[in-house]
Amino acid sequence: MxxxxxxxxxxxxxxFGVGRREAEILFRRGARLTYDHLHAQKVPVPSFELYFKHHYRRMQRAYVWSKICRRDFSYARILAAAAKALKLPLTDTDLHHLADLWYRPIGATSxxxxxxxxxxxxxxxxxxxxxxxxxxxxxxxxxxxxxxxxxxxxxxxxxxxxxxxxxxxxxxxxxxxxxxxxxxxxxxxxxxxxxxxxxxxxxxxxxxxxxxxxxxxxxxxxxxxxxxxxxxxxxxxxxxxxxxxxxxxxxxxxxxxxxxxxx
Ligand SMILES: [Mg+2]
CATH class of the missing domain: 3.40.50.1000 (HAD superfamily/HAD-like)
Structure with a gap:
Protein backbone atom coordinates (compact mmCIF):
# COMPACT_ATOMS: atom_id res chain seq x y z
CA MET A 1 0.00 0.00 0.00
CA PHE A 16 12.86 22.62 -17.75
CA GLY A 17 14.97 20.54 -20.11
CA VAL A 18 17.78 23.09 -20.28
CA GLY A 19 21.32 22.01 -21.06
CA ARG A 20 24.45 23.69 -19.75
CA ARG A 21 24.60 26.19 -22.63
CA GLU A 22 20.98 27.27 -22.28
CA ALA A 23 21.46 27.51 -18.50
CA GLU A 24 24.32 29.97 -19.01
CA ILE A 25 22.22 32.08 -21.37
CA LEU A 26 19.36 32.12 -18.85
CA PHE A 27 21.77 32.96 -16.03
CA ARG A 28 23.00 35.96 -18.02
CA ARG A 29 19.42 37.02 -18.76
CA GLY A 30 18.62 36.84 -15.04
CA ALA A 31 21.69 38.95 -14.31
CA ARG A 32 20.53 41.57 -16.80
CA LEU A 33 17.04 41.73 -15.24
CA THR A 34 18.45 42.29 -11.76
CA TYR A 35 21.01 44.80 -13.03
CA ASP A 36 18.36 46.84 -14.86
CA HIS A 37 16.16 46.74 -11.76
CA LEU A 38 18.97 48.04 -9.53
CA HIS A 39 19.83 50.71 -12.09
CA ALA A 40 16.18 51.84 -12.19
CA GLN A 41 16.19 51.97 -8.36
CA LYS A 42 19.25 54.26 -8.58
CA VAL A 43 21.46 51.77 -6.74
CA PRO A 44 25.10 52.67 -7.56
CA VAL A 45 25.97 49.65 -9.73
CA PRO A 46 29.24 49.24 -11.67
CA SER A 47 29.28 48.26 -15.38
CA PHE A 48 27.12 45.26 -16.30
CA GLU A 49 30.19 43.20 -17.21
CA LEU A 50 31.78 43.73 -13.82
CA TYR A 51 28.46 43.06 -12.05
CA PHE A 52 27.99 39.87 -14.08
CA LYS A 53 31.58 38.69 -13.52
CA HIS A 54 31.25 39.07 -9.74
CA HIS A 55 28.20 36.82 -9.71
CA TYR A 56 29.36 34.34 -12.31
CA ARG A 57 32.72 33.67 -10.67
CA ARG A 58 31.12 33.17 -7.28
CA MET A 59 28.57 30.82 -8.82
CA GLN A 60 31.31 28.77 -10.50
CA ARG A 61 33.33 28.53 -7.28
CA ALA A 62 30.27 27.51 -5.25
CA TYR A 63 29.39 24.91 -7.88
CA VAL A 64 32.84 23.31 -7.72
CA TRP A 65 32.73 23.41 -3.91
CA SER A 66 29.30 21.73 -3.93
CA LYS A 67 30.59 18.95 -6.19
CA ILE A 68 33.57 18.30 -3.92
CA CYS A 69 31.63 18.49 -0.64
CA ARG A 70 28.45 16.92 -2.05
CA ARG A 71 26.39 19.67 -0.46
CA ASP A 72 24.23 22.24 -2.20
CA PHE A 73 24.19 25.99 -1.85
CA SER A 74 21.57 28.62 -2.52
CA TYR A 75 22.24 31.35 -5.03
CA ALA A 76 20.70 33.73 -2.48
CA ARG A 77 24.11 33.51 -0.75
CA ILE A 78 25.86 34.43 -4.02
CA LEU A 79 23.67 37.50 -4.41
CA ALA A 80 24.40 38.59 -0.84
CA ALA A 81 28.17 38.02 -1.18
CA ALA A 82 28.37 39.84 -4.54
CA ALA A 83 26.35 42.78 -3.18
CA LYS A 84 28.76 43.04 -0.27
CA ALA A 85 31.83 42.87 -2.52
CA LEU A 86 30.38 45.50 -4.86
CA LYS A 87 29.32 47.65 -1.88
CA LEU A 88 25.68 47.71 -3.01
CA PRO A 89 23.44 49.00 -0.20
CA LEU A 90 20.82 46.24 -0.36
CA THR A 91 18.45 45.02 2.36
CA ASP A 92 17.28 41.41 2.81
CA THR A 93 14.01 42.38 1.12
CA ASP A 94 15.94 43.75 -1.89
CA LEU A 95 17.99 40.51 -2.13
CA HIS A 96 14.80 38.43 -1.88
CA HIS A 97 13.35 40.36 -4.82
CA LEU A 98 16.60 40.07 -6.81
CA ALA A 99 16.52 36.27 -6.37
CA ASP A 100 12.96 36.22 -7.75
CA LEU A 101 14.01 38.33 -10.74
CA TRP A 102 17.05 36.14 -11.41
CA TYR A 103 14.86 33.04 -11.53
CA ARG A 104 12.28 34.60 -13.87
CA PRO A 105 13.93 33.67 -17.24
CA ILE A 106 14.37 30.05 -16.09
CA GLY A 107 10.73 29.86 -14.99
CA ALA A 108 9.57 31.43 -18.25
CA THR A 109 11.16 28.68 -20.37
CA SER A 110 9.59 25.86 -18.36
MG1 LIG B 1 14.73 16.11 -12.05
Missing part, protein backbone atom coordinates in the same frame (compact mmCIF):
# COMPACT_ATOMS: atom_id res chain seq x y z
CA UNK A 2 1.15 3.55 -0.71
CA UNK A 3 0.27 6.38 1.72
CA UNK A 4 2.56 9.07 0.36
CA UNK A 5 4.21 10.12 -2.90
CA UNK A 6 7.36 12.22 -3.05
CA UNK A 7 8.08 13.94 -6.37
CA UNK A 8 11.26 15.24 -7.89
CA UNK A 9 10.53 18.74 -9.25
CA UNK A 10 12.66 19.57 -12.34
CA UNK A 11 11.79 17.50 -15.43
CA UNK A 12 9.33 15.44 -13.37
CA UNK A 13 6.57 17.84 -12.25
CA UNK A 14 7.75 20.84 -14.27
CA UNK A 15 9.81 20.41 -17.43
CA UNK A 111 6.54 23.85 -19.28
CA UNK A 112 3.99 22.10 -17.08
CA UNK A 113 1.70 19.41 -18.48
CA UNK A 114 -1.84 20.77 -18.09
CA UNK A 115 -2.93 17.38 -16.71
CA UNK A 116 -0.60 17.57 -13.68
CA UNK A 117 -3.11 19.45 -11.53
CA UNK A 118 -5.87 16.88 -12.14
CA UNK A 119 -3.46 14.08 -11.39
CA UNK A 120 -2.52 15.69 -8.06
CA UNK A 121 -6.18 16.29 -7.28
CA UNK A 122 -6.87 12.57 -7.81
CA UNK A 123 -4.06 11.64 -5.43
CA UNK A 124 -5.07 14.18 -2.79
CA UNK A 125 -8.71 13.10 -2.93
CA UNK A 126 -7.56 9.55 -2.22
CA UNK A 127 -5.88 10.83 0.96
CA UNK A 128 -2.37 10.35 -0.43
CA UNK A 129 0.17 12.69 1.18
CA UNK A 130 2.26 14.61 -1.33
CA UNK A 131 5.69 16.17 -1.17
CA UNK A 132 8.61 17.44 -3.26
CA UNK A 133 12.30 16.63 -2.89
CA UNK A 134 14.40 18.72 -5.26
CA UNK A 135 18.09 19.22 -5.99
CA UNK A 136 18.40 22.91 -6.72
CA UNK A 137 20.54 26.01 -6.32
CA UNK A 138 17.40 28.16 -6.48
CA UNK A 139 16.16 29.64 -3.18
CA UNK A 140 12.99 27.91 -1.98
CA UNK A 141 10.81 31.03 -2.14
CA UNK A 142 11.42 31.33 -5.92
CA UNK A 143 10.33 27.72 -6.52
CA UNK A 144 7.33 28.12 -4.18
CA UNK A 145 6.25 31.15 -6.21
CA UNK A 146 6.63 29.19 -9.46
CA UNK A 147 4.53 26.32 -8.04
CA UNK A 148 1.91 28.86 -6.93
CA UNK A 149 1.72 30.37 -10.43
CA UNK A 150 1.27 26.87 -11.90
CA UNK A 151 -1.55 26.19 -9.41
CA UNK A 152 0.44 23.34 -7.82
CA UNK A 153 1.67 24.77 -4.50
CA UNK A 154 -1.47 23.85 -2.53
CA UNK A 155 -0.87 20.13 -3.17
CA UNK A 156 2.55 20.08 -1.55
CA UNK A 157 2.63 20.82 2.17
CA UNK A 158 6.06 19.15 2.21
CA UNK A 159 8.80 20.73 0.06
CA UNK A 160 12.41 19.85 0.69
CA UNK A 161 14.87 21.84 -1.41
CA UNK A 162 18.58 21.04 -1.35
CA UNK A 163 19.32 24.79 -1.46
CA UNK A 164 17.75 24.94 2.03
CA UNK A 165 18.81 21.66 3.65
CA UNK A 166 22.16 21.50 1.76
CA UNK A 167 22.02 17.71 1.38
CA UNK A 168 21.33 16.72 -2.22
CA UNK A 169 19.89 13.53 -3.64
CA UNK A 170 21.01 10.75 -3.59
CA UNK A 171 22.25 11.53 -0.03
CA UNK A 172 20.02 9.57 2.41
CA UNK A 173 19.61 12.58 4.71
CA UNK A 174 17.46 14.61 2.28
CA UNK A 175 15.07 11.65 1.89
CA UNK A 176 14.97 11.15 5.68
CA UNK A 177 14.06 14.82 6.16
CA UNK A 178 11.22 14.51 3.62
CA UNK A 179 9.89 11.28 5.15
CA UNK A 180 9.91 12.80 8.64
CA UNK A 181 7.97 15.83 7.37
CA UNK A 182 5.42 13.81 5.43
CA UNK A 183 4.93 11.41 8.35
CA UNK A 184 4.83 8.15 6.38
CA UNK A 185 7.21 5.19 6.63
CA UNK A 186 9.58 4.70 3.68
CA UNK A 187 7.99 1.32 2.92
CA UNK A 188 4.62 3.04 2.26
CA UNK A 189 6.07 5.95 0.29
CA UNK A 190 6.77 6.07 -3.44
CA UNK A 191 9.30 8.34 -5.11
CA UNK A 192 8.99 9.49 -8.71
CA UNK A 193 11.82 11.20 -10.58
CA UNK A 194 13.68 11.51 -13.89
CA UNK A 195 17.25 10.76 -12.77
CA UNK A 196 18.32 7.16 -12.15
CA UNK A 197 21.24 7.92 -9.86
CA UNK A 198 19.90 10.84 -7.78
CA UNK A 199 16.20 9.94 -7.70
CA UNK A 200 15.81 6.19 -8.18
CA UNK A 201 18.98 4.88 -6.50
CA UNK A 202 18.68 7.44 -3.68
CA UNK A 203 15.03 6.70 -2.92
CA UNK A 204 15.56 2.94 -3.16
CA UNK A 205 18.40 3.14 -0.68
CA UNK A 206 16.07 5.08 1.63
CA UNK A 207 13.62 2.17 1.45
CA UNK A 208 11.00 3.62 -0.91
CA UNK A 209 9.33 2.18 -3.97
CA UNK A 210 10.28 4.03 -7.14
CA UNK A 211 8.88 5.09 -10.50
CA UNK A 212 11.11 6.47 -13.21
CA UNK A 213 9.69 9.11 -15.55
CA UNK A 214 12.39 9.93 -18.10
CA UNK A 215 12.83 13.64 -18.89
CA UNK A 216 10.75 14.98 -21.79
CA UNK A 217 13.82 15.30 -24.02
CA UNK A 218 14.73 11.64 -23.37
CA UNK A 219 11.36 9.90 -23.87
CA UNK A 220 12.78 6.70 -25.32
CA UNK A 221 15.34 6.05 -22.62
CA UNK A 222 15.24 2.59 -21.08
CA UNK A 223 16.09 1.84 -17.48
CA UNK A 224 18.83 -0.67 -16.77
CA UNK A 225 17.86 -3.89 -15.03
CA UNK A 226 21.41 -3.90 -13.65
CA UNK A 227 22.88 -2.68 -11.47
CA UNK A 228 19.92 -3.34 -9.22
CA UNK A 229 20.34 -0.06 -7.32
CA UNK A 230 19.42 1.89 -10.48
CA UNK A 231 16.44 -0.28 -11.48
CA UNK A 232 13.06 1.40 -10.78
CA UNK A 233 9.97 -0.60 -9.79
CA UNK A 234 8.08 0.87 -12.75
CA UNK A 235 8.54 3.29 -15.67
CA UNK A 236 5.98 5.74 -17.01
CA UNK A 237 6.38 8.10 -19.99
CA UNK A 238 4.40 10.99 -18.43
CA UNK A 239 3.89 12.04 -14.84
CA UNK A 240 0.13 12.20 -15.46
CA UNK A 241 0.14 8.40 -15.80
CA UNK A 242 1.01 8.12 -12.12
CA UNK A 243 -2.42 7.22 -10.62
CA UNK A 244 -2.77 4.32 -13.07
CA UNK A 245 0.76 3.09 -12.29
CA UNK A 246 0.15 3.37 -8.54
CA UNK A 247 -2.59 0.75 -8.73
CA UNK A 248 0.19 -1.80 -9.23
CA UNK A 249 1.39 -0.86 -5.75
CA UNK A 250 -2.03 -1.38 -4.13
CA UNK A 251 -3.03 2.29 -4.28
CA UNK A 252 -6.72 3.05 -4.94
CA UNK A 253 -8.25 6.34 -6.19
CA UNK A 254 -10.67 6.66 -3.25
CA UNK A 255 -10.14 6.26 0.47
CA UNK A 256 -10.91 2.77 1.76
CA UNK A 257 -14.35 2.80 3.41
CA UNK A 258 -14.06 2.76 7.21
CA UNK A 259 -17.29 0.77 7.54
CA UNK A 260 -17.67 -1.32 4.41
CA UNK A 261 -21.22 -2.24 3.51
CA UNK A 262 -22.12 -5.79 4.37
CA UNK A 263 -23.87 -7.71 1.63
Missing amino acids: IDAVLFDLGDTLID HTDPGVRNMLETLRRAGTRLGIVSNTLVPGHCLDQHLLEEGLLEYFPVRVYSSSVRYRKPHPRIFEIALAQIGAPASRTLFIGDLLHADIAGAKRAGMRTIWKPARNKPFATAPAQPHRLAPDAIIPKVTHLPEALREFGWRPTRAATHPAVA
